[in-house]
Amino acid sequence: MTPHNHAKPGDYAEAVLLPGDPLRAKWIAETFFEAPRLVNSVRNCLGYTGTWKGKPVSVQASGIGQPSLGIYVHELINVFGVKSLIRVGTCGGLNAKVKVRDVILAQGATTDSSIVKGRFGPYNYAPIADFGLLRSAADKADAKGLKFHAGNMLSSDIFYHQDGFAGYDKLPEHGVIGVEMEAATLYTLAARFDVKALTICTMTDCLVTHEEISAEERQSSLSEMVELALDVAVDA
Numbered sequence: 001m002t003p004h005n006h007a008k009p010g011d012y013a014e015a016v017l018l019p020g021d022p023l024r025a026k027w028i029a030e031t032f033f034e035a036p037r038l039v040n041s042v043r044n045c046l047g048y049t050g051t052w053k054g055k056p057v058s059v060q061a062s063g064i065g066q067p068s069l070g071i072y073v074h075e076l077i078n079v080f081g082v083k084s085l086i087r088v089g090t091c092g093g094l095n096a097k098v099k100v101r102d103v104i105l106a107q108g109a110t111t112d113s114s115i116v117k118g119r120f121g122p123y124n125y126a127p128i129a130d131f132g133l134l135r136s137a138a139d140k141a142d143a144k145g146l147k148f149h150a151g152n153m154l155s156s157d158i159f160y161h162q163d164g165f166a167g168y169d170k171l172p173e174h175g176v177i178g179v180e181m182e183a184a185t186l187y188t189l190a191a192r193f194d195v196k197a198l199t200i201c202t203m204t205d206c207l208v209t210h211e212e213i214s215a216e217e218r219q220s221s222l223s224e225m226v227e228l229a230l231d232v233a234v235d236a
């Protein structure tokens, strides 16, 4: 037990999906898991364990932002023995080639976060996805005919940037294709504790074209992403 998680030892599977939104965690468990079981509800940051295609898997909400995700991920790894963590998020688009509903596999995660920048003194550390999980996700997405982009994600501490799209400065022209708020800390902690991590996001609002996704489209495209992430998780 921790201040944020009252699950018991063994309550989490070795592979855990990480949505930011607690209600997405509930939806994933109730929609996709066989025999879902609630394992954490502290602060309503819900966690469940069940099976997918007969294999054990868990989902734990991470909350919004790197400080929140950092707490849940640190504890999942160091208290509950989790070995593979796959974030299933939403993101904004920073490149018009990425269309709403497209899936982004975050190969790397650029960040403005002091949580990551503060660790490495003079170095600009490059948080990266586990290659095995990334390859597995790309292969499985291809097999499903699911359109995806693998590339550099921005994990920002700021949702409402005061300068709007201009605030992302030179990042879009240097290959950063999406913006979310957690992947860089997920990758940094996974590297620190020698476990596997991947971030998969569905692009829900394009900051270049201002195209947005309807509620109905959001649900169906998130389903495709979640099924992909579950297939990767139980194969990890």
Ligand SMILES: O=P(O)(O)O[C@H]1O[C@H](CO)[C@@H](O)[C@H]1O
Binding pocket: 019, 020, 021, 063, 064, 065, 088, 089, 090, 091, 159, 179, 180, 181, 182
């Ligand atoms: O949809 P989730 O997983 O919460 O991810 C994105 O949505 C939140 C911002 O609205 C941030 O957490 C961002 O990373």
Ligand SMILES: O=c1cc[nH]c(=O)[nH]1
Binding pocket: 090, 091, 092, 093, 159, 179, 180, 181, 204, 205, 207
């Ligand atoms: O962090 C996020 C998530 C979705 N859309 C955004 O613009 N930013």
